[in-house]
Amino acid sequence: MTVKQRSKPRYAELGDILQSGIERGDYPVGSLLPTELELCERYQVSRHTARAALTQLLAAKLVQRRPGSGTRVIAQHEAMRYEHEIDNLDLLIQYGNSTRLQVLAAHRATATASIAKQLEISTGKDYLHLDGLRLEEPSREPIAVTEMLVPIRAGTPVEELLDLSISPRTVAVFLDASRLSQVEQVFDAVSLRANEAALLNVKRSEPAMRVQRHYRDGKGQLLMLAISKHPPGRFAYSMVLSRTRR
Template identity: 25%
Template sequence: MTATPRFKQIQEYLQKKIESREWPVGTRVPTEAELCEQFSVSRMTVNKAVRDLVNEGWLERTPRLGTFVCQKKAESPLMDIRNIADEVQERGQRYHSEIVSLQSISSPEDVAMRLGMMLGSEVYKSEIVHFADDMPIQLEIRWVNPAHAPDYLKQNFSTITPNQYLVSQCPLSTIEHTVEAILPPPHVALHLSMDSRHPCLLLHRRTWSEGQLISAALLYHPGDRYKLSARAVLD
């Protein structure tokens, strides 16, 4: 049996300390010299172990101060739609949500344009904060065409996500995503427990089912806790 490389052993040691929360976010980890002595390995071996964990988002280096445990960023696929509750739980974190509002509104101009409806038409609106380990990672503001999801407001969105419900009722055929980096409006910063001077990622999403435009959403994510990824296969 091939022995686990030494740099991997060091990585596993560091990750266990972080995942068990023995080393919470902000903890300064041992120096490379200290790890060299602890594991009886070369500086190059320790450097690779630490460098890989920095690249993977577990650690961050601060010049002249040291290496610290950082808030590992959650990640969602940009070219697909997944249930955020499943994403959080697959990362080994606890998921829950808080409903800010759930109501029927008369669509203002911007919402009517997003949904391709007449100005003033009835629209269902939900505003929900999604959490991972009690840390807010997404504020979801969604508008839904009642003609395609008439029971939307009757759902218990503390046990099911809007995405999960809508996909079960209106199977997706087309999605549209646009991403921008912005400074969060005050109410967004409040719900995401972030400084309004720090950037957030805003994902604009629209979804269709069998050619019908079903919903439009604004998904706000703290820039230091979240990232979006895409992968394409080229011919």
């Protein structure tokens, strides 16, 4: 007799069954899933297996569990999450190269006092303003909306950056690791504007993680200020800090 081996643990199989039911609409958003005991009876599994299957749905951010309230469906589809470990400049550039930048608009603008301070130029000087969308590969799901502010200096490829057909490639070459000395990063939380939420397919009320990056060349001059906004569940940033031994 041939014994058929399972390709997945039983809890994972049950988790997949329940997830498929959620995605089909068998369990609409806002409804309750069967209890652990009901799952045990229906699928002939142990209480431990049922609990592990529900934990799998929790990790996928499809359900929410509260003591005494059961397991409630909060999303029909698993949230796409892009996670990248970054602890040096080369890995940061790799993140840019492993995702796709879509430039939606580009124009020349005149710097206000506030913008001039951020770009380290004089008030009234021209700069470039690019609006883009960062996409995960290969799914093409949006990870973030991105504003790119570029001070115009000798060597800035102005016409190429303004040409939407080639600007994504131009940005990649312009910020090539070989010409960068450092990238300063600041993280904070903000609210999405209506047009940004629409591009990311989320509600306007959703909070976002904002990442501001100052890219500097070998002389320390600012090449670009990039401001990216990531909605919940789309991006995770990790790094490892080690004690320096002398």
